[in-house]
Amino acid sequence: MDKFLLRNVGVPDSHHIEVYLSRGGYESWRRVLTSMQPQAVVDLVKSSGLRGRGGAGFPTGMKWGFVPQGVYPRYLVCNADEGEPGTCKDRVLMENDPHLVLEGIAISSYAIEAHLAFIYVRGEFTLSAERLEAAIAEAHAHGFLGKNILGSGYDLDIVVHRGAGAYICGEETALLTSLEGERGNPRLKPPFPATEGLYRKPTVINNVETLANVPLIVQYGAEWYKSMGTEKSPGIKLFALSGQVKRPGVYELPLGTPLRTLIEEYGGGTLENRPVKAVIPGGSSAPMLTAAHLDTPLDYESIAAAGSMLGSGAVIVIAEGTCIVSVVRRLIEFYAHEDCGQCIPGREGIAWLARILERIEAGQGREEDLDLLLDICDGLSGRSLCPLGDAVVGPVRSSLKHFRDDYLAHIRTGQCVQPVAVTIA
Amino acid sequence: MPFSEAAQRELQEIIQRYPDKRSAMLPALAIAQREQGYLTPEAYRWVAEALDTSPTWVASVASFYTMLRKEPAGRYLIQVCTNLSCSLLGAKPLLDHLRQRLGIDVGETTPDGLFTLTTVECLGSCATAPVMQVNDRYYEQLTPERIDEILAGLRREAGTCGDDRTAEGHS
Ligand SMILES: Cc1cc2nc3c(=O)[nH]c(=O)nc-3n(C[C@H](O)[C@H](O)[C@H](O)COP(=O)(O)O)c2cc1C
Ligand code: FES
Numbered sequence: 101m102d103k104f105l106l107r108n109v110g111v112p113d114s115h116h117i118e119v120y121l122s123r124g125g126y127e128s129w130r131r132v133l134t135s136m137q138p139q140a141v142v143d144l145v146k147s148s149g150l151r152g153r154g155g156a157g158f159p160t161g162m163k164w165g166f167v168p169q170g171v172y173p174r175y176l177v178c179n180a181d182e183g184e185p186g187t188c189k190d191r192v193l194m195e196n197d198p199h200l201v202l203e204g205i206a207i208s209s210y211a212i213e214a215h216l217a218f219i220y221v222r223g224e225f226t227l228s229a230e231r232l233e234a235a236i237a238e239a240h241a242h243g244f245l246g247k248n249i250l251g252s253g254y255d256l257d258i259v260v261h262r263g264a265g266a267y268i269c270g271e272e273t274a275l276l277t278s279l280e281g282e283r284g285n286p287r288l289k290p291p292f293p294a295t296e297g298l299y300r301k302p303t304v305i306n307n308v309e310t311l312a313n314v315p316l317i318v319q320y321g322a323e324w325y326k327s328m329g330t331e332k333s334p335g336i337k338l339f340a341l342s343g344q345v346k347r348p349g350v351y352e353l354p355l356g357t358p359l360r361t362l363i364e365e366y367g368g369g370t371l372e373n374r375p376v377k378a379v380i381p382g383g384s385s386a387p388m389l390t391a392a393h394l395d396t397p398l399d400y401e402s403i404a405a406a407g408s409m410l411g412s413g414a415v416i417v418i419a420e421g422t423c424i425v426s427v428v429r430r431l432i433e434f435y436a437h438e439d440c441g442q443c444i445p446g447r448e449g450i451a452w453l454a455r456i457l458e459r460i461e462a463g464q465g466r467e468e469d470l471d472l473l474l475d476i477c478d479g480l481s482g483r484s485l486c487p488l489g490d491a492v493v494g495p496v497r498s499s500l501k502h503f504r505d506d507y508l509a510h511i512r513t514g515q516c517v518q519p520v521a522v523t524i525a
Numbered sequence: 526m527p528f529s530e531a532a533q534r535e536l537q538e539i540i541q542r543y544p545d546k547r548s549a550m551l552p553a554l555a556i557a558q559r560e561q562g563y564l565t566p567e568a569y570r571w572v573a574e575a576l577d578t579s580p581t582w583v584a585s586v587a588s589f590y591t592m593l594r595k596e597p598a599g600r601y602l603i604q605v606c607t608n609l610s611c612s613l614l615g616a617k618p619l620l621d622h623l624r625q626r627l628g629i630d631v632g633e634t635t636p637d638g639l640f641t642l643t644t645v646e647c648l649g650s651c652a653t654a655p656v657m658q659v660n661d662r663y664y665e666q667l668t669p670e671r672i673d674e675i676l677a678g679l680r681r682e683a684g685t686c687g688d689d690r691t692a693e694g695h696s
Contacts, residue, residue, distance in 0.1 A: 182649045183647065185608045185610065185646070185647035186610055186647070186651050187647075187651070188649045188650050188651045188652050188653075190649075222649060223555075223592045224648055224658060225649065226662075227663075257542075259543070261551070262552065262555065263551065263590075263592075264551050264555065264590035264591075264593050265590050265591035265592030266589060267646065279548060280547060280548055281547035281549065282547075282550070282586060283585065283586050284589055284590070340651060340652050341652060343609070343613045343651075344614070348610075348651070348652040348653070348654065350652055380609075384608075384609060384647075414651070416610055416613070416651070418613065422613065427609060427613075430607075431609060434608055434609075434646050434647070437646060522612035522613055522616075522617070523617065524616070524620070524644065
């Protein structure tokens with residue numbers, strides 16, 4: 101299929117403004133500034149059906165509409181913290197097409213009448229931050245940012261803010277706390293950021309990929325966008341395909357593309373053509389699916405109906421021969437490491453899960469441990485302050501449902517009977 | 526004054542970008558770390574003064590973030606991703622290879638101060654796994670051979686000119 105979000109990726113020097121301009125860049129921004137009122141941009145994005153690509157799939161235009169009337173200043177924050185394991189799509193956009201990201205931020209800021217926007221870039225992404233900063237300087241020099249942009253009277257500055265290593269800061273309220281210079285602890289919602297966000301002012305937070313869609317929607321129209329994907333999940337999506345496949349990569353596909361197409365046609369199938377054992381379809385907290393789900397369309401509704409979530413579109417493939425207990429343990433250890441430590445269910449519960457999984461993997465588990473894992477999940481679900489308590493239950497419950505035999509084999513034989521385990525320590 | 530004039534100016538310029546100077550906390554700490562290699566009590570005082578807050582508060586914020594180091598690291602900080610996508614494609618054997626080549630365990634620094642080896646959670650580069658980061662730079666689609674080339678390149682860059690054998694020969 102034609103590429104839109106990735107249309108400039110692979111073009112030499114695609115991160116420079118000359119290349120971006122030569123390929124039609126900033127035309128949407130010009131059109132918005134010269135011929136559209138802010139509300140018209142909001143309406144356009146609403147009617148395109150664009151949904152947030154950061155994980156939750158919330159309708160973008162509707163979110164913009166929540167900004168209360170008459171309250172200023174307002175801020176736009178681009179969430180470039182990309183930390184959900186398996187997810188690596190935003191980095192591709194920022195490194196290769198930073199101007200597309202900036203154009204999306206500019207149009208979206210105009211739509212919500214913000215004059216200052218921040219890009220919260222995860223600390224490890226040095227190249228992304230450098231490319232964005234260089235692109236901002238180029239855009240200023242060409243009059244696309246700054247004061248009285250293209251003679252419109254509209255002013256906008258964009259600030260790149262680098263994180264410093266904390267997965268939880270990808271969660272929007274934690275991100276704002278961090279951006280205010282504090283420890284990145286999540287805040288209770290409500291109030292939602294759209295009404296009370298950065299510096300307690302109305303703030304719209306959108307993911308990099310979400311914002312990168314906006315110039316395309318202005319250029320080609322809402323009908324064009326809706327002509328792709330499904331009725332409830334319109335448009336295009338970046339899928340980060342990783343794990344045991346022949347050609348991992350970031351692929352742009354219409355929503356609703358079958359999982360099998362992504363894995364077999366784009367990913368070239370599994371390594372050594374082993375059968376698919378498990379697929380994590382939406383980042384590491386999404387419940388696991390199995391080979392029986394390969395014909396599921398990759399859209400928000402279908403993946404939810406199959407018992408998982410599309411999340412950020414990070415698809416991790418696990419082939420037959422790999423031990424699921426070791427996989428789940430690796431995932432849970434990550435959450436134990438990243439837990440914000442603020443509440444007891446989160447802090448104790450996740451660490452407890454990790455200890456039991458370690459015990460089972462080492463062949464010292466008991467059959468009762470499997471019920472205990474589920475009980476701990478019940479105690480965690482919906483009860484922790486930060487969202488990590490909910491994140492861990494997906495992998496644990498789904499693996500016990502679909503791959504109980506892997507657990508039982510460890511418990512009954514006292515060892516791992518699979519050829520491959522992903523154990524680190 | 527341990528912090529350079531340039532660092533001072535850079536920080537003042539960054540503070541101007543924010544409606545509230547407290548927002549410059551992470552950039553300020555990053556500058557301090559770049560200047561001194563890791564965060565010292567002096568750094569906390571420097572940042573606190575610039576942002577009108579207390580050194581204790583700055584230290585407390587810093588302790589939340591894993592990239593802010595509270596102790597020195599080797600000249601090259603090697604961080605191997607061990608999250609799921611990298612582990613599915615062999616992060617563990619690569620980590621073992623590095624341990625063996627460097628003669629140190631995870632969390633340790635080589636006696637010459639050149640390399641510190643650590644593990645890290647998902648670096649956001651899962652589709653080009655397995656991955657490691659050395660200081661600011663990503664190395665993707667790693668193999669043991671590639672790791673040997675990278676280590677040799679870093680040793681050359683550091684001017685210790687030599688492979689493992691000559692390093693041993695000198696010691
Ligand atoms: C634990 C956690 C981590 C998250 N990490 C990210 C992230 O790295 N990037 C991102 O865009 N959204 C992340 N989100 C989602 C954000 O909270 C928020 O929903 C999103 O940035 C909104 O943008 P969107 O509507 O454009 O998707 C995370 C959420 C949770 C609960
Ligand atoms: S799992 Fe290693 S970069 Fe994501």
